[in-house]
Amino acid sequence: xxxxxxxxxxxxxxxxxxxxxxxxxxxxxxxxxxxxxxxxxxxxxxxxxxxxxxxxxxxxxxxxxxxxxxxxxxxxxxxxxxxxxxxxxxxxxxxxxxxxxxxxxxxxxxxxxxxxxxxxxxxxxxxxxxxxxxxxxxxxxxxxxxxxxxxxxxxxxxxxxxxxxxxxxxxxxxxxxxxxxxxxxxxxxxxxxxxxxxxxxxxxxxxxxxxxxxxxxxxxxxxxxxxxxxxxxx
Amino acid sequence: xxxxxxxxxxxxxxxxxxxxxxxxxxxxxxxxxxxxxxxxxxxxxxxxxxxxxxxxxxxxxxxxxxxxxxxxxxxxxxxxxxxxxxxxxxxxxxxxxxxxxxxxxxxxxxxxxxxxxxxxxxxxxxxxxxxxxxxxxxxxxxxxxxxxxxxxxxxxxxxxxxxxxxxxxxxxxxxxxxxxxxxxxxxxxxxxxxxxxxxxxxxxxxxxxxxxxxxxxxxxxxxxxxxxxxxxxx
DNA sequence: GTCTTGCCACCTAGGTGAGAACCT
DNA sequence: AGGTTCTCACCTAGGTGGCAAGAC
Numbered sequence: 001x002x003x004x005x006x007x008x009x010x011x012x013x014x015x016x017x018x019x020x021x022x023x024x025x026x027x028x029x030x031x032x033x034x035x036x037x038x039x040x041x042x043x044x045x046x047x048x049x050x051x052x053x054x055x056x057x058x059x060x061x062x063x064x065x066x067x068x069x070x071x072x073x074x075x076x077x078x079x080x081x082x083x084x085x086x087x088x089x090x091x092x093x094x095x096x097x098x099x100x101x102x103x104x105x106x107x108x109x110x111x112x113x114x115x116x117x118x119x120x121x122x123x124x125x126x127x128x129x130x131x132x133x134x135x136x137x138x139x140x141x142x143x144x145x146x147x148x149x150x151x152x153x154x155x156x157x158x159x160x161x162x163x164x165x166x167x168x169x170x171x172x173x174x175x176x177x178x179x180x181x182x183x184x185x186x187x188x189x190x191x192x193x194x195x196x197x198x199x200x201x202x203x204x205x206x207x208x209x210x211x212x213x214x215x216x217x218x219x220x221x222x223x224x225x226x227x228x229x230x231x232x233x234x
Numbered sequence: 235x236x237x238x239x240x241x242x243x244x245x246x247x248x249x250x251x252x253x254x255x256x257x258x259x260x261x262x263x264x265x266x267x268x269x270x271x272x273x274x275x276x277x278x279x280x281x282x283x284x285x286x287x288x289x290x291x292x293x294x295x296x297x298x299x300x301x302x303x304x305x306x307x308x309x310x311x312x313x314x315x316x317x318x319x320x321x322x323x324x325x326x327x328x329x330x331x332x333x334x335x336x337x338x339x340x341x342x343x344x345x346x347x348x349x350x351x352x353x354x355x356x357x358x359x360x361x362x363x364x365x366x367x368x369x370x371x372x373x374x375x376x377x378x379x380x381x382x383x384x385x386x387x388x389x390x391x392x393x394x395x396x397x398x399x400x401x402x403x404x405x406x407x408x409x410x411x412x413x414x415x416x417x418x419x420x421x422x423x424x425x426x427x428x429x430x431x432x433x434x435x436x437x438x439x440x441x442x443x444x445x446x447x448x449x450x451x452x453x454x455x456x457x458x459x460x461x462x463x464x465x466x467x468x
Numbered sequence: 469g470t471c472t473t474g475c476c477a478c479c480t481a482g483g484t485g486a487g488a489a490c491c492t
Numbered sequence: 493a494g495g496t497t498c499t500c501a502c503c504t505a506g507g508t509g510g511c512a513a514g515a516c
Contacts, residue, residue, distance in 0.1 A: 083485090086497075090483075123494080148382070168496085181495075225496050227485085317509090320473075324507075357470080402472085415471075459472050461509085 061101035064189055064214040067158055068093055072218040079126065080221035082185075088165030088176040095161040095187050095219060102151030107194035109147040110154060111206075112161045113139040114177050117184040122222055132183060138205060140177045141190075148194050161187075168225065179223045188215045295335035298423050298448040301392055302327055306452040313360065314455035316419075322399030322410040329395040329421050329453060336385030341428035343381040344388060345440075346395045347373040348411050351418040356456055366417060372439060374411045375424075382428050395421075402459065413457045422449045 066072065071093050072080070083089045095112060102108060116134040123129030142164045146154075165176040172178055179185055193210040300306065305327050306314070317323045329346060336342060350368040357363030376398050380388075399410040406412055413419055427444040 226487095460511095 062191055062212050063100040064191065065098045065100070066216045066219065067096035067098060069216065069218055072216070076218045076220065080219075081224045081227055082166055082221045083227070084166040084168045084179055084181060084223050084225060086167060086169045088167040088169075088172070088174060090162060090165055091187075094164070095189065097159050097189055097214075099154050099159060099191060102155055102191070104150065104152035104155075106151050107148045108151055108154060109190075109192040109194060110144045110149075110159055111147070111190045111192060112142050112144070112164060112187055113190070113206075114166070114179060114185045114187050115139050117186050117220055120184065122182045122184065126222075129182075132180065137178075140175070141205060142175070142177060166223070168223070181223050181225050184220060184222050186215055186220045188213050190214075296425055296446050297334040298425065299332045299334070300450045300453070301330040301332060303450065303452060306450070310452045310454065314453075315458045315461055316400055316455045317461065318400045318402045318413055318415060318457050318459060320401060320403045322401040322403075322406070322408060324396060324399055325421075328398070329423065331393050331423055331448075333388050333393060333425065336389055336425070338384065338386035338389075340385050341382045342385055342388060343424075343426040343428060344378045344383075344393055345381070345424045345426060346376050346378070346398060346421055347424070347440075348400070348413060348419045348421050349373050351420050351454055354418065356416045356418065360456075363416075366414065371412075374409070375439060376409070376411060400457070402457070415457045415459050418454060418456050420449055420454045422447050424448075 075093065082091055099110070116132075119131045119134060120128045121130040121132050142161065144159060144161065145163065146159075165174075166179055167174075167176040168179060168181050169176075170178055190206060191212045191214075192207065195207065195210060309327065316325055333344070350366075353365045353368060354362045355364040355366050376395065378393060378395065379397065380393075399408075400413055401408075401410040402413060402415050403410075404412055424440060425446045425448075426441065429441065429444060
């Protein structure tokens with residue numbers, strides 16, 4: 001779980017509207033030169049909760065609320081890019097949610113997957129440059145490691161998917177989420193009531209019933225293998 | 235999960251009967267001088283399975299087999315010491331087991347705790363030096379993080395408790411196992427059938443039914459805050 | 469004296485962005 | 493040229509033993 005300050009180098013200032021605070025462990029301040037890098041890690045903005053949860057199946061009274069939506073929104077304004085690598089790369093920002101309206105004593109799985117937003121292929125300067133057929137690809141499901149867990153416990157904590165990794169390696173065998181570069185995607189959060197008939201831990205795909213799915217406009221992103229937008233890389 | 239080679243400095247040779255292999259990442263070999271340290275990490279010995287599992291409740295046909303028992307035995311011969319600190323210290327060796335005879339589709343929790351072997355207090359040179367009343371202390375339970383899980387899945391893997399931490403801080407609030415220094419203890423492994431009536435994740439102590447407990451003679455150890463036996467420290 | 473604690477330098481695993489090299 | 497892959501130095505979190513100072 002290493003979050004380096006050098007990691008996520010990014011002009012946070014532009015996104016968060018204030019100087020990024022950083023740790024200065026010893027004398028060597030990383031912000032010495034003129035062309036200093038700023039931590040892409042969110043300084044404070046992530047603390048603000050609230051977000052519009054667009055549920056797909058309004059079933060029961062389950063609500064899912066995106067955390068850090070403020071940060072997501074600022075990225076979204078300039079076009080969120082997610083790096084994908086062969087070995088798998090974590091998302092930044094990561095998807096973090098709060099869930100409400102679960103039955104306290106019932107057991108649930110919570111999972112995430114990532115689905116295509118359109119069939120276009122994006123090219124430099126973000127011009128559309130071709131079509132891709134996603135129809136035959138079943139997206140990989142990443143089950144939150146705390147699953148299964150009682151509704152009570154889920155609701156008491158912020159549910160973070162910061163361990164999810166995105167890869168462009170179609171042969172990936174580490175369970176990472178497989179995406180194609182230069183395409184637009186959107187993460188979805190699934191709340192799945194436990195069913196004694198199956199052991200979801202063994203299953204790769206969503207069951208047919210008892211699933212509620214949520215997604216958030218502002219978490220849409222484009223996959224890249226290196227930052228394309230110099231606003232993001234410098 | 236950092237396992238440094240410097241960590242666990244220990245005369246493995248004496249215990250394992252052969253030179254410890256170590257990584258030499260760059261030019262600086264850590265084994266340069268005469269008073270070189272050897273990795274307390276087990277080179278090969280841990281691979282050998284088999285061990286005498288002394289079940290307490292012979293119930294069903296559940297068997298628990300200690301992994302790395304060879305290593306444990308060698309430590310045991312010279313007197314296993316476990317360091318405990320205020321912040322919590324991992325065990326070395328760690329408890330690793332294989333389980334057999336579970337019902338494949340049933341859900342189980344697997345947990346570990348550590349109980350006193352006697353009421354004596356050991357003093358330097360391992361002379362007995364007083365008595366301690368353990369009777370009022372309920373040992374803390376460490377539930378394996380994969381719990382709950384189907385019998386099938388448990389049986390397919392080696393179950394490792396290498397994240398367990400031992401502490402001498404009676405006020406510990408991080409869930410570590412609390413022990414008193416200079417006492418003799420023994421780890422126990424518990425196999426617990428899931429019961430929909432309780433959410434074990436919330437519970438600190440063992441339920442009354444559906445528990446099977448196993449322990450292993452050779453995993454007995456004495457707690458210290460610094461190695462007493464110079465065979466171990468140098 | 470004996471044991472405990474705090475502090476320290478050290479080590480590793482794993483995540484990261486940059487830039488070079490490499491396709492196509 | 494545009495996109496991808498590889499390699500690299502770097503960073504942090506967290507675990508570790510040794511030692512000196514402290515406590516009993």
